[in-house]
Amino acid sequence: MGIEQEGTGAETPLAALYHRALPQVYGYLLPRCGSAVLAEDLTAETFMAAVAAARRDCPPELTVAWLVGVARHKLVDHWRRTDLERRRLGGIVSGAEPADDPWEAQLDIAAAHAALSRLSAYQRAALTLRYLDGLPVAEVAQELGRSLHATETLLVRARAALRRVYEEGEGRDA
Amino acid sequence: MTPDPLEALRLPIMPVEPRPEFTASLLRRLRGERAPVSGRGATVRYFVSDLDAAVAFYCDDLGFDEELRPSPSFAMLYHGDLRLLLSVPAAAHALPDGTLPDPGGWNRIVVEVPDLGAAVEALSARGVRFRHEIVTAVGVRQALLEDPSGNPVELFEPLAGYHERAPRTGNE
Numbered sequence: 111m112g113i114e115q116e117g118t119g120a121e122t123p124l125a126a127l128y129h130r131a132l133p134q135v136y137g138y139l140l141p142r143c144g145s146a147v148l149a150e151d152l153t154a155e156t157f158m159a160a161v162a163a164a165r166r167d168c169p170p171e172l173t174v175a176w177l178v179g180v181a182r183h184k185l186v187d188h189w190r191r192t193d194l195e196r197r198r199l200g201g202i203v204s205g206a207e208p209a210d211d212p213w214e215a216q217l218d219i220a221a222a223h224a225a226l227s228r229l230s231a232y233q234r235a236a237l238t239l240r241y242l243d244g245l246p247v248a249e250v251a252q253e254l255g256r257s258l259h260a261t262e263t264l265l266v267r268a269r270a271a272l273r274r275v276y277e278e279g280e281g282r283d284a
Numbered sequence: 285m286t287p288d289p290l291e292a293l294r295l296p297i298m299p300v301e302p303r304p305e306f307t308a309s310l311l312r313r314l315r316g317e318r319a320p321v322s323g324r325g326a327t328v329r330y331f332v333s334d335l336d337a338a339v340a341f342y343c344d345d346l347g348f349d350e351e352l353r354p355s356p357s358f359a360m361l362y363h364g365d366l367r368l369l370l371s372v373p374a375a376a377h378a379l380p381d382g383t384l385p386d387p388g389g390w391n392r393i394v395v396e397v398p399d400l401g402a403a404v405e406a407l408s409a410r411g412v413r414f415r416h417e418i419v420t421a422v423g424v425r426q427a428l429l430e431d432p433s434g435n436p437v438e439l440f441e442p443l444a445g446y447h448e449r450a451p452r453t454g455n456e
Contacts, residue, residue, distance in 0.1 A: 124314065132307060133299035140300050147354040150306050157314055178297065195375040217289045226293075242295040269290065 123172045124160050131174045132157075135181050142185055142238055144227050152188060156181045182243065186235050186253050193231035217276075225276040233268035240265055325365025328393050330435050331373050331385045335359060337432040338370050345407055346395060346437065363395065387433035400425050400441035423447060 135156055139149040159180050163170055170176055226234055232254070239250040251261035301307070332338035339359050342348040348361040348368060357372035371377065373384040397403040400418055404427050408414065415428040415436060423446040427439050 128311060128314065132310075133301050134297055136302045137300035138297045141295060141298075145354070146303075150302060153302065153306075154310050154313065157310060161314055191375060217292050219292055222290075222293055237290070237293075241290045241293040244294050272290075 122164060124157070124164055127172055127174070127177075128157075131177050134174050135177050138178050138181050139185060141223075142242060143188075148188070152181060152184045155184045159184070182239070182253065186239070189231040189235040196231065221279055222272070222276055225272055225279055228275050229268060229271050232264065233271050236261065236264045236268045237272060325367060327367040327369060329369040329371060330393075330431070330433075331377070331387045332370050332431065332433040332435065333372065333387055334432060335370060335372050341412075341431050342368065342370070345410060345412060366393065366395075368393065387431075387435050390436060392428070392436040392438050394426075394438040394440060397439050397441055400427060400439060403427075403439055 132153070136149060136153045139152050139156075140146065143149040143152065156177055160172060160177060164172065226237060229237070235254060236250060239245045239253055240247065245253070247261055247265065248258060250265070251258045254261060254264075256264065330338070335353075335356060335358075339350055339353065339361070342361050342363075343350055346363070348363045350359060351362050351367075352358075352360040357374055359370045361368045361370065373386070378384050404414070404418055407429060413430045415430060418425055418427045420443070423443055424440040425443060426441075429437055429439065431437060
């Protein structure tokens with residue numbers, strides 16, 4: 111019971127897709143996770159979810175884009191769990207920050223990515239979906255399971271937090 | 285309106301080939317195949333409160349090897365064929381009502397040592413806690429100690445009449 115059709119020995123659509131889709135899914139996850147161990151876990155979860163989906167009565171059309179969409183869900187789920195864990199451990203940092211203007215300084219992309227990895231899980235999730243993935247705010251809200259208004263607020267605070275971390279990083283290097 | 289500088293963070297998907305071992309093992313999982321069993325030992329998970337202390341104890345005092353420590357809450361150690369996973373209890377291990385697992389209890393891994401007396405003496409000298417010192421049972425002498433988080437570990441030395449299944453031959 112896997113990606114070969116039972117009894118026929120013929121490969122299913124997922125098997126045919128596997129070698130082409132794997133580098134895309136892993137390539138999507140790796141820079142967003144920042145950890146190869148985590149990227150492998152989420153890649154495996156993504157493909158196992160595809161196996162489960164293919165067994166449903168109305169299976170989705172399995173494409174690279176569909177798999178990357180599942181990978182995005184898995185990443186958001188991971189950040190949710192991480193966030194929950196931090197809350198349970200009492201490590202909540204207040205996110206209340208005033209709204210800020212767009213930065214005037216030229217953004218050092220690598221430093222900004224590094225700063226991103228130091229934000230809280232939800233802030234990181236919101237900024238990743240909005241900016242790295244380029245999703246419109248409404249879709250970010252849908253992925254995170256939050257209202258549009260709450261997502262807009264989250265994005266404002268996340269941007270402020272990113273700016274603070276980014277500028278701290280700059281100060282340290284100077 | 286000034287363009288949003290964060291738009292520059294946009295990250296297109298660049299394909300990356302994972303490790304070949306990962307590619308192969310995931311394909312096996314997708315095909316519903318089990319990992320090859322022959323030649324694999326058992327895996328046991330212990331919950332520990334202090335990962336650094338636990339890794340130091342198992343590696344320095346009991347001769348385990350550290351294989352992986354990818355995060356501050358997880359390590360994978362080996363002792364021969366035995367794979368020991370050490371986890372700091374976290375949300376991922378919680379029951380639906382939020383209860384987290386605790387170190388401790390009485391079930392334990394059992395580790396063979398060639399000279400139990402010498403092992404107990406050396407470990408006592410290093411300050412390892414013992415639940416009981418050496419006792420003689422059927423076919424073995426054994427002692428029960430605790431790791432720094434309070435998980436029991438049993439040490440034993442085979443005596444006359446000791447039994448275990450002979451090693452299997454065939455493809456490993």
